[in-house]
Amino acid sequence: MSDILLVANGLKEPPIQAIKQLKKYLREIRYIRVHQASKLAESSAELLAAYDAVIFYFSEPDTQLSEKIEKSLKKYIKRGGGLLILHSASASFRQNHVYRSLIGAEFISSSRITDCTLRPSSAAFKGFSNFPAFAVKDELLKLEISEDSVLQMTAEAEDGGPVPAVWTREHGDGRVCCVTPGHSPETFKNSEIRRLLSAAISYVLKRD
Numbered sequence: 001m002s003d004i005l006l007v008a009n010g011l012k013e014p015p016i017q018a019i020k021q022l023k024k025y026l027r028e029i030r031y032i033r034v035h036q037a038s039k040l041a042e043s044s045a046e047l048l049a050a051y052d053a054v055i056f057y058f059s060e061p062d063t064q065l066s067e068k069i070e071k072s073l074k075k076y077i078k079r080g081g082g083l084l085i086l087h088s089a090s091a092s093f094r095q096n097h098v099y100r101s102l103i104g105a106e107f108i109s110s111s112r113i114t115d116c117t118l119r120p121s122s123a124a125f126k127g128f129s130n131f132p133a134f135a136v137k138d139e140l141l142k143l144e145i146s147e148d149s150v151l152q153m154t155a156e157a158e159d160g161g162p163v164p165a166v167w168t169r170e171h172g173d174g175r176v177c178c179v180t181p182g183h184s185p186e187t188f189k190n191s192e193i194r195r196l197l198s199a200a201i202s203y204v205l206k207r208d
Helices: 015-027 066-076 087-091 096-103 185-189 191-204
Strands: 002-008 032-037 055-058 080-085 105-120 134-145 150-157 161-169 174-179
Touching: 002 015, 015 032, 015 055, 015 080, 015 185, 055 087, 055 191, 066 080, 066 096, 066 161, 066 174, 080 087, 080 096, 080 191, 087 105, 087 134, 096 105, 096 174, 105 161, 134 161, 134 185, 134 191, 161 191, 174 191, 185 191
Parallel strands: 002 032, 002 055, 055 080, 080 174
Antiparallel strands: 105 134, 105 150, 150 161, 161 174
């Protein structure tokens, strides 16, 4: 049994109903035990070593992490911790260079909620490569991922070319995975998105 810390908050971004739906799904995964926090404070950052992985699901674009929190998070991942970034958390802390380098991406823009198709990239690892192309209706985030990030899946809308939807990277002994779909409560009811989240959690927990 792996202990997971879910750091989640929001009213409209992400919607509170989406957070509830995510929590409901996570409770169904039998190999994890979920603990919850509304934000990553300096006091909680010092306790990250108690968890096998951390999931971020919030929107904090203009918030700036303290140097102490950045150091704690960086050390946690470097020593083997896992970090899963969901949706708007990938566009958070835009002024924090350490956070941006840890997740391996820079936010560019977001779109309206639209129908899009997710499909594995040619470089996808085994846990992500066995997905068929599947449809989901969600807010499409556009990010530029770093050269040391591995693109696992892309998302493509009718009115736009493919953008990174899932990518992974390693930092020291730890692993990071970013999954950008996740705005709508309905997204977490999608069976393929649920399977994708399971693959992402398995990746950061090194359950290969």
